[in-house]
Amino acid sequence: VDTTAQPAVHYFEDFSEGRTFASDEIEVSLDDIVRFAREFDPQPFHLDAQAGRASFFGAQVGSGWHTAALTMRLLVESDIAIAGGIVGAGGEIKWPAALLPGDRIHVEIEVIATRPLKSRADMGLITTRTRTVNQSGTAVQELVANLFVPRRDAALGGNAAVGS
Amino acid sequence: VDTTAQPAVHYFEDFSEGRTFASDEIEVSLDDIVRFAREFDPQPFHLDAQAGRASFFGAQVGSGWHTAALTMRLLVESDIAIAGGIVGAGGEIKWPAALLPGDRIHVEIEVIATRPLKSRADMGLITTRTRTVNQSGTAVQELVANLFVPRRDAALGGNAAVGS
Numbered sequence: 522v523d524t525t526a527q528p529a530v531h532y533f534e535d536f537s538e539g540r541t542f543a544s545d546e547i548e549v550s551l552d553d554i555v556r557f558a559r560e561f562d563p564q565p566f567h568l569d570a571q572a573g574r575a576s577f578f579g580a581q582v583g584s585g586w587h588t589a590a591l592t593m594r595l596l597v598e599s600d601i602a603i604a605g606g607i608v609g610a611g612g613e614i615k616w617p618a619a620l621l622p623g624d625r626i627h628v629e630i631e632v633i634a635t636r637p638l639k640s641r642a643d644m645g646l647i648t649t650r651t652r653t654v655n656q657s658g659t660a661v662q663e664l665v666a667n668l669f670v671p672r673r674d675a676a677l678g679g680n681a682a683v684g685s
Numbered sequence: 686v687d688t689t690a691q692p693a694v695h696y697f698e699d700f701s702e703g704r705t706f707a708s709d710e711i712e713v714s715l716d717d718i719v720r721f722a723r724e725f726d727p728q729p730f731h732l733d734a735q736a737g738r739a740s741f742f743g744a745q746v747g748s749g750w751h752t753a754a755l756t757m758r759l760l761v762e763s764d765i766a767i768a769g770g771i772v773g774a775g776g777e778i779k780w781p782a783a784l785l786p787g788d789r790i791h792v793e794i795e796v797i798a799t800r801p802l803k804s805r806a807d808m809g810l811i812t813t814r815t816r817t818v819n820q821s822g823t824a825v826q827e828l829v830a831n832l833f834v835p836r837r838d839a840a841l842g843g844n845a846a847v848g849s
Binding site for chain 1: 721724725726727728729730740741742748749750751753754755757758761769770771772773774775776777778779780827833
């Protein structure tokens with residue numbers, strides 16, 4: 522086994538509709554949920570078990586923005602490994618189910634479209650659907666986002682003839 | 686001045702298209718940006734000044750998900766004060782400009798639609814557009830989201846005749 526091998530890095534040319542990527546799983550503790558909520562979403566149903574039971578949710582749940590932030594971490598740790606990093610201009614986000622203390626979550630990413638960028642010849646845009654899935658197989662988040670991805674030929678000197 | 690006065694809490698009946706709300710301003714430090722990035726978006730252009738300059742962004746910038754999390758905090762602290770809390774099922778998010786160290790940001794919220802919920806007679810849905818604006822008046826985030834809002838009549842005993 523060559524332990525010096527770098528993980529593959531992906532350029533625009535490597536992405537095509539239907540290609541999938543994934544991450545390992547992380548566990549989210551009650552303490553994680555409360556700590557995030559104290560700093561960013563200090564509402565009683567995130568901070569306190571009894572308030573959670575009395576709330577819309579019927580239980581103490583994590584902030585949707587905590588799910589979103591954890592999803593970003595899982596994307597960074599996943600095998601999508603975009604050259605230059607994961608850079609998005611926004612997206613559409615849904616939380617079909619709540620994040621609960623003790624949940625173990627991972628991401629499943631699917632490329633649903635790709636297109637060259639007219640405004641920047643060295644880049645393309647890929648549309649991804651990222652499902653954040655808990656230990657029961659339930660999606661706690663769905664995110665459709667456009668990501669900027671460098672072209673391999675541009676990275677190798679800007680000459681298309683040199684590229685993939 | 687009556688210092689015991691509670692801030693107004695809003696029910697579905699209080700929201701109408703065009704009504705606006707806002708928050709005070711918070712300052713985001715370089716340390717805040719790095720701390721968030723270490724936990725949730727550990728990419729070089731968020732963690733390091735030199736890597737930032739060499740990146741797509743041309744500068745060390747905050748994670749878009751940090752902007753989103755701070756926006757949630759500003760929403761909670763704003764005068765929208767929804768009875769039962771701010772509960773959304775998702776939304777559409779855009780980052781027209783990057784969050785920079787030292788930025789002072791606040792939110793400006795506009796109600797763009799309201800509708801009763803057929804599935805839950807005690808609740809309505811309001812659509813809000815939240816702009817997160819920096820000290821120069823530039824939007825670093827735009828979020829359009831549907832929020833669940835309790836009806837006042839339901840809160841007062843479930844009898845519409847009692848309500849507003």
